[in-house]
Amino acid sequence: MSTTNLVRFTLYLAVVVIALGAYTRLSDAGLGCPDWPGCYGKILVPQSQEDIAVANQAYPERAVEPYKAWLEMIHRYVAGSLGVLIAWITVRCWKERTVSRVLPTFIAGLVIFQALLGMWTVTLKLLPVIVMAHLLGGFTLLASLFLLYWKLSHPPVPHGLQRLTGESNHGLKSIAAIALVIVILQVMLGGWTSSNYAALVCTRLPICEGQWWTMLDFSGAFDWLQAGHDNYEFGVLGYESRMTIHVVHRIGAMVTTLCLVLLIAKCWRWSSLKSEAMLVALVLTLQLCLGIANVVFHLPLWVAVAHNLGAASLLVAVLYTNYRIWTTAVRD
Template sequence: MKLTWLLRLTLVFSLMVILMGAYTRLSDAGLGCPDWPGCYGHIKVPTQSHEIARAQNNFPHLEIEPAKAWLEMIHRYIAGALGLLVLSILVLCLRSRDTPKKLPLFIAVLIVFQAALGMWTVTMKLMPLIVMSHLLGGFTLISLLLLLYLRTHPLPRIRVSPGARILAAVGLAALIGQIVLGGWTSSNYAALACTALPVCEGDWLANLQWARAFSPFQGNHPSFEFGVLDYASRMTIHVSHRFGALLTGAILLSLGVTLLAGDQPAWVRRSGALLICLLLLQIGLGVSNVVLHLPLGIAVSHNGGAALLLLTMVFINYALWRKA
């Protein structure tokens, strides 16, 4: 029972870290604190006059922006609490006879690596490859926590067609690919590279720059904040994300309809209905980001929607691939 509630709490904290990370990034506060793990040499944001004076002396070329600094530090505080929760889960699992051991150990290693990625995000000045890896680490963490929860709370075994299983696996792979594209779009500040629908304004097809758009190495720069790629490269990333959304949406919609129409228990059909609802919501949020020019609340919700879609797909795949 203790492990159950701890896993549920940790899942909530994981989602909070993802949302807070998105809010921090989209508020351009990723470098709100130029050092790590503190902020301008302090454990919290400097607010007293002597603290500010010391910070300005240590970082003379930077403007201290307390609002952005607090966003970054709150994100770190929540992530630190998540790390303690994961450690507690590991201890409980190691002490219990009937719980998995390797999975919680891997999750604990992953969150340590996540902390390192968080540090590198700051020290490497928002390098897109690091920022995207940090984002993907968060999605991986929450997925593995759900998998651990499911393994400690086995689902009823069901019989499903091989086609439904394959569709679910393909849908999960497509969704992961789309999340990667979304992370690359965000980390390269390409979300508003196209402001027209359904594809992009102008002669976009003639301006695609695949090699530059998806090169993980973008040279040496004092900072990658606000992006360093040219318009054609950002537009290529954005267009790829849109076409990826169409492909992923078609696969997930097919899976949702398959689960709804199949002769399965009610909880399986409900998972199909939830998948369709989350998919439609996510599409609506994506379109709204373009039409409304990336309002902060909708952009953060788009990140949260991706996390909920991923959790739903992890649940569906776990349920369908369990041997009957």
Template sequence: MKKTRTLVLLSVVLAIIVITLGAYTRLTHAGLGCPDWPGCYGHLDVPKTAQEIERAEQAFPERPVETQKAWNEMIHRYFAGTLGLFIATIFIIGLRMRNQGMPLYLPLALLATVTFQAALGMWTVTLKLMPVIVMAHLLGGFITLCLLYLLYLRLTPYTIESGNKNLRQYSIYGVIGIVILASQIALGGWTSSNYAALACTELPICQSGWQQQLTFENSFDLVPPKRDTYEFGFLNHAERVTIHAMHRIGAIVTSVYLIWLALFILSRTSSRFFQRNALAVLAILAIQVSLGVSNIVFNLPLPVAVAHNVVAALLMLSLITLTYSLRRRVKE
């Protein structure tokens, strides 16, 4: 079981790397760096020689080869494919060890999720960055990471010393926090996939007059009008302002709730374990808010924008740790 737990932990780390690479690929506008799937211009890697590039551009005349963007996309695919193999291995182990206390449903859910995630990766390319597919692909990465981390927690034996035996009843507040944070991550994915990250350039919500620009008629339509490509977006400025403003408001709601949750837990327990977990949520939230503000102040610098995605994942993992631990049996 220890070796399996190590494999799951490695998969958690790999999933974080995949999320990082996915954000980098999206933010460098490399989502269509390879116009086909799963290869790149018919290759298992990127066309390199002049002859290969010429043949590639003849096969895909609408998409000239941009080597750097193509490598960004393919490196992301390599890591995602490796993660898929890790998860398939975990499922096989779960199947073989189901009578020895190894969870089976979590590995099964992981296998189903990563399989659908592969389909979303294909549709991201074939449907030319349709926003709902791009957002779903981002959420699929987060779901994969969360399921892997939950499996790791399930495989980790630990007993929690608590100064209050009734903490279990407060786990519902953690679940609510997870739902709120997941909704905010989805809003972030919708903002990014519709190229609305720079629609608002002032704090705290948007520039002057943003309330008059709000329009919900087309801003959140999951099925957009058919287009040859959705790269660089198709919504007008007011619709992008609406999406961005909702993401900002969502950030405020999420921050207020998570601050309340952490302070609530701190006030209800003398357990150092739960105090550390609650403080971790506060610390990661502070970093995430700082990154969000920096994105606006410094005009979406690439390292900060990528870190904003990664820290969102870490914030979710810290919240899962807190909520899952509240559900565990405490030492009498």
């Protein structure tokens, strides 16, 4: 298998890991196994009545729930497999030197950091800032793998065309870069909303019910450390703080939409970027529909998981648009 095909397969697995992580978190199974890397001290989830009794005695604060425990362990098994594949990719990239060693080395380091975040997610009992960082790490890993794949599969354009792109499309580059930063910030807000169990606080569109603007609590909403708690499962913030998080995420969605519509309009002017404009427009529309469905139908599990995948897809789509703008000769 070529390195390009290996990276492509690894991308599929990375999407599965993100989906499993979202499903595990949204199923309230993030502490399905109270220890790490095993589960109640074992490689497999305790199955027999004797093993379950021993596990319950060792962890009296968290009785064995086989379904949640298996969700957590399957996520760990698949994530571990992803780590092995990325280690293989890193070695091959270093040997073949088809791309700069910097990106594959960064990806390998990111996998190690992701493993640490996974451990801290359990040992710190779902501390929101760690849960959010773990989600962002997964998205960053996916985006970095896509970037590596594009570099391997797309030959570089001639130097003269690169110079033409840089000289003639500075404004487009700036808009695309700003759009990418805004999408990243919105992903962070989404992770903060989810990790603080604030997704169901507002049940009306477009912002929230009642006189929400009179109850905003920014200091409580963005207390990153939330010290003084032994367990953060199901959240520790009050209603006003959670509502503020949710409201900021919704306003962020509006700002993100406006910025991406501008990017789409700018890209549409160039014949070589029409496909990228359509890609961003399609993913953005789907993501907005999923966000609305989460509110209208009160966060169905499959819709919430799809919304997570939609966020990852939107990040990759905007990153790809940036990549194309910076590496392709954009002509009218």
